[in-house]
Amino acid sequence: MHIPKIVKIKRIIDESPTVKTFIFDWKVENEIPGHFMMVWNFNDEKPMSISMIDPVTNEIGISIRNVGEFTSQVHKLQIGDKLGLRGPYGRGFHTAGSKVLAVGGGIGMAPIVAFSEEASRRGIEVHVVSAASTMNELLFGDRIKKSGAKLLTCTDDGSYGFCGFGTDLAEKALSENVYEMVVSCGPEIMMKKLFDMVERFKVPAQFSLERYMKCGMGLCGQCCVDNQGWRVCVEGPVFWTDELKLITEFGQYKRDASGVKHKIP
Amino acid sequence: MTILEIELCGIKMKNPTMLAAGILGSTAASLNWVARSGAGAVVTKSFGLNPNKGYANPTTVEVTGGVINAIGLSNPGVENFKFELEKLDKSVPAIASIYGANPEEFSQIATRVEGLADALELNVSCPHAMGGCGAAIGQDPNLTEEIVRSVKKSAKIPVFVKLTPNVTDIIEIANHAEDAGADALTMINSLGPGMRIDIDTGTPILKNRFGGLSGPAVKPIAIRCVYDVFDSVDIPIIGVGGIRDYTDVLEFLYAGASCIQIGTSIMYEGMDIFEKILNGLERFMDEKGYGSVDEIVGIAHR
Secondary structure, three states, rough: OOOOOEEOOOOOOOOOOOOOEEEEEEOOOOOOOOOOEEEEOOEEEEEEEEEEEOOOOEEEEEEEEEOOOHHHHOOOOOOOEEEEEEEEEOOOOOOOEEEEEEEEEEEHHHHHHHHHHHHHHOOOOOEEEEOOOOOOHOHEEEEEEHHEEEEEEEEEOOOOEEEEOOOHHHHHHHHHHHOOOOEEEOOHHHHHHHHHHHHHHHHOOOEEEOOOOOOOOOOOOOOOOOOOOOOOOOOOOOEEEHHHHHOOOOOEEEEEEOOEEEEOO | OOOOOOOOEEEEEOOOOOEOOOOOOOHHHHHHHHOOOOOOOEEEEEEEOEEEEEOOOOOOEEEEEEEEEEEOOOOOHHHHHHHHHHOOOOOOOOEEEEEEEEOHHHHHHHHHHHOOEEEEEEEEEOOOOOOOOOHHOOOOOHHHHHHHHHHHHHHOOOOOOOOOOOHHHHHHHHHHHHHOOOEEEEEEEOOEEOOOEEEOOOOOOOOOOOEEEOOOHHHHHHHHHHHHHOOOOOOOOEEOOOOOHHHHHHHHHOOOOOEEEOOOOOHHHHHHHHHHHHHHHHHHHHHOOOOHHHHOOOOOHH
């Protein structure tokens, strides 16, 4: 049933000055990296990527960057406070390939860290490019290292790791390694660049898209993408490169709550 | 000519199924996808004069037998919507669902889009609209008549009127719409409105607190509405409400609908629902020896 399940916040992890991870008890059944939950704070409801899936302790985590009204309300919550979660929704990452490059930018690292933990657990060699604007905003470094994945960090301002964009570091990694798969989540401009790059390197890749969502259950049409009409909440949010070639709006524009198009900067 | 082909108000359709207004349908891409999935026609999500964000989330929640929603008629406004209509691939007829608060608004929108659609469907029946739109009109026979008359005065394409079941006497509204010149009636819009309250916190789940009920739960009421109105009007009826498989379609046709629309059940069945229903319907007609959909329409009235 598509109804919110009320859960108590079990732990809160301060990931960076702007990002918190909220951990909940949750019977893990079909949840996979790339899935998202509709998060209800009894005032508004937004789609959020699952950033941690622990099928042993039956916990999931959701990482939220404080960027607006809803997220700042959620950031004020304490351990023991309640939220409504409905999901998991969408099509997540397909875990495949013996050596995988995972590229995350900003809060896009949320599903990427969940993916690298899952893939590493299965014995896949994972290299993670973690990109952030500055050192304090680099996310999930400890978890990635602990999972056994190789961590490659970069910051826009050069305050930590490689100085430059995630795509620069990804290009370096792609030149020096033979990957069987690339997965990515982050700003669309970054993913568009990476999309062009993996085409050049001829590596299969999956990208997690973000669009304005209302129902989350495939009915309202708010998150449909041009030119196929696919629903990001059902057919996505993760798309393969061959599918992205048919998503003509990828890297170009997205629609707001009323459906008006806005250019992607 | 296949046995599924029909003609509605002069519009040829390859089969009697349409996408219902409000489900997907806010972009040309999603309408084209539905057309590619087998629908005989597509109806857009309702749009009005100006961009409208609708209500804040949660806008939709599942209930037994369907969903309740209060999307709040979100749409990018007629001028933006025209760009979408221009991109329709025209493989099947397209019906523009429009809404407004008064006759002038309806007429203005109708005039601006009638060159880009095969028919108009007037949404005078949304149960969660703001500012005097939706069911506030469709529950008033005189206001309904005024709006249909106003649109019909200038419209060069067929005008369908979508009715709300949330009235004491739907026949009265249907008669007024017909008198005003409606070419067909679409019935029914979502029911209620209804509510769902979270049992843990006691909070109404929808941000708007209440929303329209759609899905299989509303089907018996829709069937009854179609059955009642069929005897009282001479214009075709487009049946909608809770259709999930071809047997549901048959019930609507028996009750008197000339064709039907599918909406909420896309959530259960995915986009394959059109093909599944059409295969079932054609098989049934073949077994029973029906040569056309028209032969089935209104059978329950014999």
